[in-house]
Structure formats: C-alpha cells, structure tokens
Amino acid sequence: MGKTCNFSLDPAVCEMIEKAKQMGVETIWDRYQVMLPQCGFGETGLCCRHCLQGPCRIDPFGGEPKVGICGATADVIVARGLDRAIASGAAGHSGHARHLAHTLKKTAEGKAPDYAIKDRDKLRKVAERQGIPTENRSDAEIALDLAKAALSDFNEKEAVSWVVHTVTENRAKVLSEQNLMPKGIDYEIADIMHRTHYGADAEPMNLIWAGLRCAMADMAGSYIGTDISDILFGTPQPVVTEANLGVLKADAVNLAVHGHNPVLSDVIVHVAREMEEEAKAAGATGVNVVGICCTGNEVMMRHGIPACTYSVSQEMALITGAVDAVVIDYQCIVPALATVAECMGTKIITTTDVTRMPGAIHVNFTEETAVENAKEIIRIAIENFTHRKGKPVDIPKHKSKVVAGFSVEAIKNALAKLNAEDPLKPLIDHIAAGNIRGVCLFVGCNNVKITQDQNFIAMARQLLKENVLLLATGCGAGALMRHGFMDPANVDTFCGEGLKAVLTAIGEANGLGGPLPPVLHVGSCVDCSRGVALAVELANRLGVDIDRLPLVASAAEAMAEKAVTIGHYAVTLGLPTHVGINMPVTGSPFVTQLLTNKLQDYTGGYFIVESDPDSATKKLLAAIDERRASLGLSV
Numbered sequence: 001m002g003k004t005c006n007f008s009l010d011p012a013v014c015e016m017i018e019k020a021k022q023m024g025v026e027t028i029w030d031r032y033q034v035m036l037p038q039c040g041f042g043e044t045g046l047c048c049r050h051c052l053q054g055p056c057r058i059d060p061f062g063g064e065p066k067v068g069i070c071g072a073t074a075d076v077i078v079a080r081g082l083d084r085a086i087a088s089g090a091a092g093h094s095g096h097a098r099h100l101a102h103t104l105k106k107t108a109e110g111k112a113p114d115y116a117i118k119d120r121d122k123l124r125k126v127a128e129r130q131g132i133p134t135e136n137r138s139d140a141e142i143a144l145d146l147a148k149a150a151l152s153d154f155n156e157k158e159a160v161s162w163v164v165h166t167v168t169e170n171r172a173k174v175l176s177e178q179n180l181m182p183k184g185i186d187y188e189i190a191d192i193m194h195r196t197h198y199g200a201d202a203e204p205m206n207l208i209w210a211g212l213r214c215a216m217a218d219m220a221g222s223y224i225g226t227d228i229s230d231i232l233f234g235t236p237q238p239v240v241t242e243a244n245l246g247v248l249k250a251d252a253v254n255l256a257v258h259g260h261n262p263v264l265s266d267v268i269v270h271v272a273r274e275m276e277e278e279a280k281a282a283g284a285t286g287v288n289v290v291g292i293c294c295t296g297n298e299v300m301m302r303h304g305i306p307a308c309t310y311s312v313s314q315e316m317a318l319i320t321g322a323v324d325a326v327v328i329d330y331q332c333i334v335p336a337l338a339t340v341a342e343c344m345g346t347k348i349i350t351t352t353d354v355t356r357m358p359g360a361i362h363v364n365f366t367e368e369t370a371v372e373n374a375k376e377i378i379r380i381a382i383e384n385f386t387h388r389k390g391k392p393v394d395i396p397k398h399k400s401k402v403v404a405g406f407s408v409e410a411i412k413n414a415l416a417k418l419n420a421e422d423p424l425k426p427l428i429d430h431i432a433a434g435n436i437r438g439v440c441l442f443v444g445c446n447n448v449k450i451t452q453d454q455n456f457i458a459m460a461r462q463l464l465k466e467n468v469l470l471l472a473t474g475c476g477a478g479a480l481m482r483h484g485f486m487d488p489a490n491v492d493t494f495c496g497e498g499l500k501a502v503l504t505a506i507g508e509a510n511g512l513g514g515p516l517p518p519v520l521h522v523g524s525c526v527d528c529s530r531g532v533a534l535a536v537e538l539a540n541r542l543g544v545d546i547d548r549l550p551l552v553a554s555a556a557e558a559m560a561e562k563a564v565t566i567g568h569y570a571v572t573l574g575l576p577t578h579v580g581i582n583m584p585v586t587g588s589p590f591v592t593q594l595l596t597n598k599l600q601d602y603t604g605g606y607f608i609v610e611s612d613p614d615s616a617t618k619k620l621l622a623a624i625d626e627r628r629a630s631l632g633l634s635v
C-alpha cells in the first residue's frame with residue numbers, strides 16, 4: 001500500500017486530499033477543523049432545543065443549570081435526544097423499505113414494466129415465512145400480498161409482522177413481555193416524536209424503551225428492504241470485483257451511483273450495458289458504473305459493480321476529475337458534493353424528492369419510467385464525458401480485489417457442500433471446536449473524527465488472528481474491502497490457523513481453488529438484517545436464543561443516525577455491540593449505565609463504547625468468551 005496520512009489509512013484518499021489542498025477545494029476534513037472545538041453540551045447530549053423557550057443546556061459537571069427551563073433533567077434531555085436520533089435512523093431505513101414495497105406492488109400490478117420477480121424462490125420463502133399462502137398462486141398474486149403485508153407493517157397493529165416472523169420464538173416472547181415489540185414502523189417513529197415533544201414523556205427509562213421499540217421497527221424496515229431487494233433484483237451470490245478509486249477509468253464514461261436504494265441503481269447497471277455503443281460513439285471506451293456507499297454495495301453484491309469509495313471520502317471520487325456524473329437516490333450524500341462537483345466539472349443528478357440539491361440536474365425517477373430515466377441519466381454522463389475527454393485526470397492506482405455477495409443463502413449454499421443435509425452443522429461444529437471462536441458483524445460508517453478506516457482495520461486484524469469469523473456491511477464493508485480483507489489471497493496473512501482452515505475447507509469444497517475471503521461482505525446497511533437472519537438460524541438450530549450465542553457487532557467508526565438505530569436493535573436482540581465513537585448520552589449517567597450495563601438484564605444485549613480499537617477488541621473477545629463459557633464451550 002502507498003502513503004497514508006492523518007486523515008485516512010487509504011493511500012488513494014490521501015493522494016486526493018493532497019490534490020484538493022493544492023486546488024484549494026475544501027473537503028470534509030477542512031470543515032471538521034473549522035468546527036473545532038465542538039460544543040461540549042451537544043457532544044454529551046445535554047443541549048435541548050425541543051421548544052422555543054430553549055435552547056437549554058445542563059452543566060455536565062453538576063453545577064447550574066441542573067435542569068432545563070421546563071424542568072427536564074439531564075437524563076430526560078439525553079433520552080429524548082437519543083430517541084429522536086433513533087427515530088430518524090428508522091425513518092431512513094424504512095423509507096427505503098417502503099419505496100421497495102411500493103415497487104414490488106407496482107410490479108405485481110403490472111404498473112412497473114421495467115421490473116420483474118428475479119428470485120421466485122425467495123418470493124415464496126419470504127411469503128411463507130410471513131404466513132402468506134403460495135400454493136397454486138402466481139408470482140404476481142403472492143408478490144401483491146407480500147407488498148401489502150410489508151406496507152401494513154408501517155401502520156399501527158398488534159405487532160410488526162417482520163419482527164414476529166423473523167426473530168426466534170423466545171426473542172418474540174421477550175420483546176412482548178418487556179414491552180419492546182413494535183406496533184408499527186411509522187407508528188413507533190411518530191410515537192417518539194410525540195413523547196419527545198414539550199411536556200410529554202419525562203421518565204428516562206420509559207423514553208429509552210420507546211427508542212428500543214423504534215429500533216426494532218427499524219430492524220423490520222431493514223429486513224423488508226433486504227427481502228424485497230432480493231426478490232426484485234436477485235439474491236446475491238459470490239462475485240469477484242474490485243474496490244477503491246483505482247476502479248475509475250480515464251477513457252470511459254464514469255458514472256457513480258450513490259445512496260442506498262437499488263430501485264434505480266440496479267436498472268442503471270443493466271441499461272448502461274445496453275448503451276455501450278452510445279458511449280463509444282462519443283469517444284469513450286464504454287460506460288463504467290461504479291458505486292459509492294450502500295447503493296454501491298447493492299449493485300456490487302448482485303452484479304459485481306466495483307466500489308469507488310465510501311462515506312467520508314465521497315468528495316475524493318470527484319477530486320480525481322474523472323467522474324462524469326454522480327446519480328443519487330438518498331441518504332449519506334454530503335451536501336458539499338454539489339460544490340466539489342462544480343469545481344471538478346461533475347454532473348450531480350438527483351432522482352428523488354427527499355434528496356434534492358441546489359445546482360443538481362433533477363431527473364424525476366418513477367418506477368413506471370425506470371429504463372427511460374436510466375437512459376436520460378446515462379446520456380447526461382456521456383454528454384459530460386465529451387467535455388472531459390482528453391483533459392488530464394488523477395486516478396490513484398490503488399484498488400483491491402474483492403469477493404463479495406455473501407447473502408445468508410450464499411453462505412448456506414457454500415456450507416451445504418460440506419453437509420448437504422444440515423448446512424449449518426459445519427459452522428456450529430467449527431464454533432464448538434474453537435476453530436471459529438465467535439462471529440463479529442462490522443457495520444456502519446466512517447467518521448471524520450477518526451482517521452478513516454483505522455478502527456476497522458486494527459480491530460479486523462486482531463479479531464481474525466483470534467479466529468473470529470467476520471461479516472461486514474455498509475461502509476464498514478467498504479473500509480475492509482479496500483484494504484484487502486475481502487481478497488481470498490490474504491487469508492494466510494490475516495487469519496488465525498483455525499479460521500484459515502475453515503475458510504479454506506469451504507472454499508475448496510466449493511471448487512474455488514482457494515479459501516473464502518477473510519471477511520464476508522453481507523451487503524448494504526439494511527442488509528444487517530442478513531446478520532440477524534444468520535444469527536436467528538444458528539440460534540434456532542441450537543435451540544437457544546441469540547443472546548446465548550458467541551456473536552457480537554461493532555460500529556467501529558459510526559457516524560449516521562441510522563448507525564445509532566442499528567446499534568439499538570442489535571442490543572435489543574441480545575448482542576454485545578461495540579461503538580467506537582461516543583454517542584451523545586454521556587451527560588446522563590443513568591442512560592449511559594442503562595445502555596452499557598443494566599439493559600443486559602432485560603434483553604441480554606448491551607453497548608460497549610470504546611474508542612481505542614485494541615481495548616475494543618479485547619472487550620469483544622471477552623464478550624465472545626463469556627458466551628462460549630455459558631454454552632459449555634472451551635475458551
């Protein structure tokens with residue numbers, strides 16, 4: 001690898017930061033420096049502006065003021081603020097899911113001619129799991145019922161069906177008994193906005209409980225997102241591709257898909273292949289579709305589309321000067337992208353009403369006109385290429401080989417080559433024997449407060465050496481892939497002996513001529529649901545609940561409210577969950593204690609907040625070992 005810098009461990013990103021500096025283009029790291037020192041009240045969660053009498057802030061050191069103007073204590077202010085972050089994250093994931101449910105409905109009704117049911121088997125399996133009859137019924141009939149069932153989970157009902165039917169029986173019981181079963185996805189989000197309004201809920205524990213319920217609603221939304229994406233676009237299977245800025249091509253039309261939802265990006269991938277000739281006629285070698293953030297993960301998992309970059313380094317893709325257009329759906333697109341685009345001659349194309357940007361071209365995407373919209377977008381990129389053609393670009397040479405596409409179905413298919421009757425048995429046997437000490441799911445973003453990728457890399461290195469099987473989603477997957485953790489050739493370098501043997505045995509049984517990659521890419525952020533699905537399958541196979549298994553999660557460089565929400569559903573499901581950055585709760589010892597300790601008595605899960613990656617690794621290993629011991633396994 002090349003030269004790194006204080007801002008990122010990715011040499012490609014560092015090269016572009018240097019270029020931006022020389023060009024006088026401001027980046028996220030510059031804006032962070034200007035923001036320092038950040039507000040201590042905000043950082044500890046002790047600032048409240050929920051009413052027009054505020055803002056109020058509480059002295060974190062016990063001095064005055066001790067309560068807000070309305071009398072809200074530090075505990076109440078922190079709990080209310082955290083709840084709103086959880087609700088926002090849930091709104092993001094579930095807005096994405098609702099979009100997919102509408103697409104499925106329109107497809108079933110014949111109103112979206114550019115979409116089809118790609119995975120009929122998954123359609124039937126999901127429908128059956130959700131209690132929808134499938135026998136002697138057409139795909140369209142089943143899909144329509146499934147879409148309606150998904151949409152009905154947004155409204156108030158007794159319990160969200162995508163929770164009831166996806167968790168273990170015992171977990172569903174625990175959630176009901178503990179008043180943690182969500183009653184509706186939109187219902188829980190609205191409930192939080194209600195109870196955090198001026199003069200509503202002033203009981204900190206009750207507030208946090210509403211947050212956990214809302215986080216479970218978020219899990220349902222994410223699960224719906226994954227289910228329907230697989231049904232419409234295909235369930236991922238292992239695919240070989242590449243990642244990092246080096247995937248851009250100077251002589252091709254570079255079109256970056258950025259955001260989260262595959263409803264548009266999947267269509268763009270297909271249409272771009274059909275429009276190669278148009279690009280060639282414009283003097284390009286073709287259309288090079290690359291991914292940024294999670295929509296990039298969606299098309300990588302299904303079509304092997306290379307990942308350009310992730311999260312905090314999204315501006316750097318444009319700094320290369322080689323990106324002709326960025327088409328965005330929603331979420332995690334920094335507004336500054338529009339400014340950088342103007343400097344670098346990149347076209348920004350917005351496609352949804354929830355994410356508009358000044359200076360962007362807006363293509364009003366609808367499912368009814370998807371292919372037409374995709375063509376219009378690709379033509380904008382081709383046209384922009386004709387202006388860029390021949391001008392110098394700076395594409396860093398860095399890129400890594402990636403094997404992605406590890407849906408639960410793909411993992412089970414691979415394991416089935418070792419035991420066709422009982423695919424999970426080899427995994428369970430290896431866990432029992434200690435060849436796999438435990439499993440950790442890496443999730444979440446990069447955060448400008450941490451040298452990009454530092455925590456992910458340090459923790460992955462140590463956990464792999466300790467034979468912990470690693471799964472990754474979102475920008476965490478992005479971090480690990482660009483540092484070679486998804487290249488099977490690096491198993492020898494990164495993995496401990498036990499894990500190496502397991503990955504090699506599975507790879508060989510599948511005729512791969514080598515091992516599986518050190519870290520398995522399980523998808524985008526909504527695909528944390530795949531981690532849940534695997535955990536539930538393992539738990540059911542062993543006849544225990546999730547909180548007994550040696551499974552942990554880590555958002556080592558968390559940034560977005562969505563990551564906060566994912567963390568809260570992970571702890572509600574019973575997982576020890578690491579966060580590498582302080583959440584704005586430290587101003588309340590009560591909330592901090594509840595989330596990091598007391599919660600264990602109710603759900604089995606708890607947060608480990610630790611910014612030092614070495615200590616975080618030790619704490620996760622201790623959590624894994626504690627669970628192994630409770631199952632009577634060697635530690």
Ligand code: XCC
Pocket residue numbers: 260293294311331332443444445446474475476524525559560562563
């Ligand atoms: Fe975070 Fe979800 Fe966004 Fe990346 S894209 S910055 S939420 S990790 Ni999903």
